[in-house]
Amino acid sequence: MKTLTKAATTGLLFGVGGVYLALVGLLEMMQARPIVFGAVNLGQAVLALLALACGAVAARDAGPAFARAGAGLLGGLLAGALMALLQVIVATVPLQGMFIAASPALRNMLAFGFAPGPGALAMLLGGGIGGLAGAVLAVSVPSLRRAIVAGAAAVVIAGVFQELIQLMIQYEGIIGWIRDFVYTWQGLRPQGAVAIFVIAGGTSLVLSHRSSAGHVPSPDQRRRRRFISAGVALLVLVLMPLLAGAYIGEVLMLVGLYILMGMGLNLEVGLAGLLDLGFVAFFAVGAYTTALLMSGSSIGLLHLSYWEAMPIAVLVSILGGVLFGLPVLGVRGDYLAVATLGLGEIVRIVVLSDFAAPLLGGPQGVLDIPKPSIGSFELGSPVKLFYLTLVCAGVAAFIAWRLENSRLGRAWEALRDDEDVAQALGVNLIRSKLLAYGLGAAFAGLGGSIFATMLGSVYPSSFQLLISINVLALIIVGGMGSLPGVVLGAIALIGLPELLREFGEYRYLFYGAALIVMMRWKPEGLWPSEVRSRELHAAAGEAEPVAAMEPG
Amino acid sequence: MSAGPLAIPSVAARRGAARMSAVSLALWTVRFLVVALVVAGTIGTILKDRYTTAQWFEFVLFGLTIGSLYAQVALGYTMVYGVLRLINFAHGDIMMCGAFAGYFVATPLENSGFLEVHPVLGMAAILAAGMVVSGVIAVLTERIAYRPFRRVQGFAPLICAFGVSFFLEQTFRGLFGSSVKSYPAPKWEGVEFHWAGLSVPGVDLLVIVLAVAFMAVLYLIVQKTRMGMAMRAVSEDGEAAALMGVDVGKVIVFTFALGGAMAGIAGVFYAFLFKQVYFYMGFTPGIKAFGGAVLGGIGSVPGAMLGGFFLGLVESVGPSLFLDGIGIKAPYELRDVIAYTLMILVLVFRPQGILGEHMAKKRA
Structure with missing residues (x-):
């Protein structure tokens, strides 16, 4: 009985998931992306994956093999039934006035091209077969399954x-x-x-x-293997734009920019534990400072070269970071997050306003920013700028890596774990925090500076809160406090969506889901720092007996 | 010397006067600048005498109207914070859900003419839709996203709340499209009352009166019912409440449902006032309402109401009163800046808020 209920709930949950994907418009969009040309598209693959996963989950701990198969079948059938129901509803009720994705094309897809009746049957059958296959796969030999x-x-x-x-x-x-x-x-x-x-x-x-065959890698070997794979990844990152041309260069340029900023925020959030959502403010400061110093348009101030403007922009950002950091020194934890969020929004609104327009150009922004050049060699193309970004990111990574184990880095970690204890142990709270704000702002400002020269123009609309969220999401997905995690996170969250362009609008849906899922199941991130994953596991181990004592 | 920013200068004082002076100098500079700005701006505006009494009245009335909505949303923040110590960052988006639900009920009602003929019944249906949808979504978010984090310290719950916020926004964008939908405008809402040379739009009056009525009901629920008592017990001390036999899980679900329903009402009113419904509409009011909740003293129900109204007033009157006087062009563009600045100032200088004295100790 319990198995049955579990299989049924699983089936219904997966069905609801499928209906969600369909109504939110993702399935139809995936349908346009072929996997095997003329045979299988991504939408169908996702449907199949849903059925398989549903069967596998429903069959988990269901006892003997035939019971598992039955559970998988039931789960798949129920999930298929929900999808079939959706298809019939879309076919009979004009829903598109409300749900924009409930189009005839979606119905056609969900019915596999058949009429509503046979289509529903096909979906039901498909769900059942998929669920059964998933269950069978779940009980099969692990190596075969893998x-x-x-x-x-x-x-x-x-x-x-x-x-x-x-x-x-x-x-x-x-x-x-x-x-x-x-x-x-x-x-x-x-x-x-x-x-x-x-x-x-x-x-x-x-x-x-x-x-x-009895070969378990030792931790040392595992670490070495990790470094080798990180090295290979880096090498690919360096060589890829040469192989793949300008478009990939542009994507990688963006990835590099976010790696750079991720390193900065990582110092603040990952090491010092200061959840800063106003990152975009200093990004904007860096970008606008560079733009105003370099721009050839009437709004430009000094017409400096990039190599003169960039250090000034970084300095101004640091100054901004420290100036903002001073008053908020005593604001902690969640409150700090909201305060910094407010700062980010303030900067965006001020930049956009008529009040600041004479200086910052208002909604039109600052145009005509020249590209950087070394001697007579202009870093004009995205690929060349990518290498500039990569060098900056490398320097940033080196600084971050050296800081991590320095006295300051230790002080930050102590701060993150317990501010009061850290202070009692002699950590200079004010200096460490201001350094964290200043350094974070420096990285953000450098990112902004590169961003300005990359686009050649700066508009207020580029400085949305989403930038802060992007950077935060990438260090969380990659692993807080972990440098390779930043790279991995930037590739996954910035690079991938650029390559899957048509899903661009769904990017933030994915981010939201990723944040929830990561926090729920893998809070240490995809490539965790060792300290952090140890901490989290220790904390989980301690929490269990407490939770067991809790009534209800 | 109990909470927040005060703790730092005081500790620093023991360690060396030089460092103390740097931080408190910064704090005093900020205080001084803000006060100077407000005073100079006010004097400037009064000297210029650009606005008529009727205009000032309009600013205040609008401030109260928008403030009543902030107050409603702030209630959700404050109650959830009370029982879970969590900033439910997605609360503004829960408000957006209510606005959408109201829109999808209001549009057919208006098209069929029902809303014109039966304003009371129609409004009741719209409000009910907003309340139910927002309440249900709030409970769902608790079940799916927040429940696993009940005993987790640190950033995880807040980051998860960001995730929920994005997820809700983008889900609504995917489901209903990214276009701005215009909310129906029944004829009866154009009514204006005139009194002593001042005109009062009926909508504003309706929104304020209804919002206050709903908040009064909520206050009674929190103060007089058994569940409300349990809620207060949990926000006072969750573990002790559990030991006394309070079902903490149930209280949390109830809190989310109540806060969500309130946000749903606010969403319907918000759409009603601004005539627009879109997926991103909950973000800004959500942050501001959080500011209101902190201003009033987070965890305090009357505080949230007070803070919300205050924030609305400052935001509405502030641009003309403070900014116009110091010669800022188009001050109305900067009203969000005033709201956010007020929020940051409260977080820096008085994180315990106006009425939240006892909560602050646990916080800091």
Whole structure:
């Protein structure tokens, strides 16, 4: 009975999830992105994934094998039933006046191209089969399951990012031959998909076979392996724009910018524990200072070169950070977050207002900012600017890394854990906090400075709260207090959405969900710093007995 | 020397006068600048004499109207903060949900002519929709996003609340589109009352009276019912309340439902006043209402009402009173700056607010 209820609830929950994806417009948008050209698109893949996952979850701890299969089937059927219901409702009731995504195209997709009646049946059947398959997959041999998942994931990646991958393998000869075997210019070929599936699945099988032969990596080895993969990732980051051209250069430029800012906020939030949402304020200060100092338009002040303007912009940002930091020294925790949020909004409104327009250009912003140049070599293209950003990010990373284990870094960590105890132990609260604000602002200002010269113009609309949220989200997803985490977070949260352009509008939906999910299940982030994950696990271990004592 | 910013200069004082003077100098400079600005601006405005009495009356009335909405939203912040010690950052978006629900009821009612003929019934239906939808969504967010964090210290709950805020906004954008929807304007709401040369728009009056009535009901619920008593007990001391047999989980759910319903009403009124419904509409009023809640003393129900009204008044009267006098162009553009500045000043100088003396000790 309990198994049955659990399977039913799981099915209904997944069904609701599917209905949500459909109504919010994501399914229809995914449908436009093919995985295997002419055969499978991302929308169908997501539907299949939902059914499989539903079956697998419903079948978890359901006892004997046949009971698991039954649970998976039931879950899948129920989820399919909800989706089928949605399809029939969309077909019969004109919903589009309210839900803009409830279009005939969506109905058509949910009915697999059939009429409403047969379509509903097909969805129900599909859900059942998917759920059953998920349950079977869940009880199958782990290595086999892993191989199938790896193969499918490889196909999805190869299909979804086909444009980018094809761009990078524009060569003749053997590579050209492989490319033509796997891809047409429109997307993945079925034969290519099969080949990729077999290769990735096979590799996974072989690897899991070898690791099951009694070989457990020691922590030391694991760390070394991590550093090697980080090095490889960095190398790819450095070489990629050379291989893939201007568009990727632009995307990477943005990623680099956010890495830079992430490093700065990481010092404030990750190390010093000051949750700063006014990051965008100092980003704006840096950008506007650079713009005003460099701009050739009538609003420009000094027409300096970039190398003169940038240090001034960073200094002005630091000054701003310290000036704001002084009064808010005593504001703690959540209150600080809201106070800094207020600051960010104030800066945005002031920049936009008529009051500041004579100085800052109002809504039109500051135009005509020249590109930086070294001697007569102008850093004009995004790729060249990317390298500038990368160098800055490298310097920032070095500073952050050296600070982490310095006296100051330790003081910050003490501050983060308990302000009062830290102060009692002799940490100079005022100096450490002001340094944190100042350094955070410096990184933000540097980011803003690069941003200004990258765009060649600065508008108030570029300085939304969303920038602060972007930076915060990327260090949380990557792992608070972890430098490689910042890089990973920036690639995942800034780079990916740029590559999946058509999902741009759904980016913040994804961010919101990512923040909730990360905080709930992986608060230490994808690439946690060692200290932090140890802390969190220790805290979880202690919390359990307390929770057990709690009534209700 | 109990709370917040005061603690730092006092500790620093023991360690060295030089450092103390740097921080308190900064604080005193800020105090002085703000007071100087307000005084200079006020004198300047009075000397200029640009606005008529009727205009001032209009500013005050609008301030009270918008303040009544801030007060309603602030109640949700303050109650949730009381029982969970959590800033429910998504509360402004819960208000937005209520506005959307009201919109989807109001539009067909207006199109069919029902709202013109039966204003009371129609308004009741719209308000009910807003209340129910916002209440349900608030309870759902608690169940899904906040419940796992009940015993977690640090940033996790607040960051999760940001996530919820984004998720709600973007969900509504995805479901109903990103365009600004115009709220129906029934003819009866154009009524104006005239008295002693001053004109009072009927909508403002309606919003203020209804908001005050709803807040009175909420106050009675908190003060007189068993559940309200349990709520107050939990905000006083959650563990002790649990030991006395209060079902803390139920109280929390009830708090979210109550705060959500109140925000739903505020959302309907907000849309009613500004005639616009869009997915991002909850953000700014949400932050400001939080400012109001802190101003009144977070955790205090009367404080939230007071703080909300005060914030509304300052925001509405402030641009003309303080900013115009010192020669700032288009001061009305900067009204949000006044609201946010007020909020930051409260957070810096009086985090315990006007009425929240006892809460502040636990906070700091």
